[in-house]
Amino acid sequence: MKNLLDKIQEAKSYIESKINFAPEVGLVLGSGLGVLAEEIENKIIIKYEDIPYFPVSTVVGHAGQFVCGDLEGRKVIAMQGRFHFYEGYSMEEITFPIRIMKKIGVKNLLLTNAAGGVNEAYVPGDLMIITDHINMSGVNPLLGKNYDELGPRFPDCSEIYNKEINNKIFEIAKKLDIRLQKGVYQMNSGPTYETPAEVRFARIIGADAVGMSTVTEAVVARHSDIKVTGISCITNMAAGILDQPLHHGEVVETANMVKKTFINLVKNIIPILK
Numbered sequence: 116m117k118n119l120l121d122k123i124q125e126a127k128s129y130i131e132s133k134i135n136f137a138p139e140v141g142l143v144l145g146s147g148l149g150v151l152a153e154e155i156e157n158k159i160i161i162k163y164e165d166i167p168y169f170p171v172s173t174v175v176g177h178a179g180q181f182v183c184g185d186l187e188g189r190k191v192i193a194m195q196g197r198f199h200f201y202e203g204y205s206m207e208e209i210t211f212p213i214r215i216m217k218k219i220g221v222k223n224l225l226l227t228n229a230a231g232g233v234n235e236a237y238v239p240g241d242l243m244i245i246t247d248h249i250n251m252s253g254v255n256p257l258l259g260k261n262y263d264e265l266g267p268r269f270p271d272c273s274e275i276y277n278k279e280i281n282n283k284i285f286e287i288a289k290k291l292d293i294r295l296q297k298g299v300y301q302m303n304s305g306p307t308y309e310t311p312a313e314v315r316f317a318r319i320i321g322a323d324a325v326g327m328s329t330v331t332e333a334v335v336a337r338h339s340d341i342k343v344t345g346i347s348c349i350t351n352m353a354a355g356i357l358d359q360p361l362h363h364g365e366v367v368e369t370a371n372m373v374k375k376t377f378i379n380l381v382k383n384i385i386p387i388l389k
């Protein structure tokens with residue numbers, strides 16, 4: 116049975132056999148946000164199913180491949196499709212791509228997701244910079260054996276989302292005249308959307324948005340000393356706020372509606388991810 120370090124090495128070797136550069140910036144594109152990968156030039160596509168020890172995406176709106184190439188003058192590797200705890204993957208499987216990104220040279224990671232708005236000042240279509248997170252998934256991605264080569268046993272989490280980069284993003288959004296929220300992202304395990312009572316609870320404990328991903332990748336990226344930035348696309352108001360049911364189709368549809376703004380903002384962010 117291969118250990119995590121051996122699996123990372125094997126997956127790294129496979130990816131490096133496909134790309135002849137070391138990506139500086141990693142991107143994880145959430146539900147309905149994979150379209151950003153189309154902006155990458157000189158694309159090299161690496162399907163998850165071809166990478167040793169990689170899971171495959173099973174959710175509508177998640178393609179299931181790395182897209183590597185040039186974006187705004189930077190060498191990037193984008194996950195067009197991510198893995199979720201609710202799909203039944205282990206925490207090691209969900210965060211394995213982040214371990215690979217670190218190993219091939221990524222120093223900055225931009226995490227994106229579709230989330231439900233808990234803060235009632237938000238409207239569907241808003242973009243939210245993640246300032247901090249609350250892990251209510253019920254599990255920590257670093258549980259189990261710690262490999263000191265990958266990071267410390269007890270990582271500091273007082274600033275997972277890079278404040279300096281977040282401040283620059285706000286300047287960029289102002290210049291681009293993009294309405295940008297900032298707030299706390301709460302990860303629930305999913306796959307159910309929240310009940311109205313769970314949304315009220317999230318609000319009480321300080322969450323501005325609820326989702327089912329991102330926190331796991333952010334924690335492992337922090338463990339690996341990668342600089343992390345997170346952007347949520349508020350695709351719907353969380354349960355109970357509007358008198359209407361929630362549906363994944365609406366999530367993907369709203370993400371599609373705001374894709375131009377999302378792409379414009381992200382393309383202007385890429386150069387400052389240093």
Ligand SMILES: O=P(O)(O)O[C@@H]1C[C@H](O)[C@@H](CO)O1
Nearest residue numbers: 145146228229327328363366
């Ligand atoms: O991958 P993300 O977090 O963007 O996807 C969100 C959470 C669920 O996977 C899905 C629910 O509609 O959207």
Ligand SMILES: Nc1nc2[nH]cnc2c(=O)[nH]1
Nearest residue numbers: 229230231325326327353
């Ligand atoms: N947990 C959760 N994830 C989402 N992803 C998109 N919308 C939502 C939501 O309302 N709740």
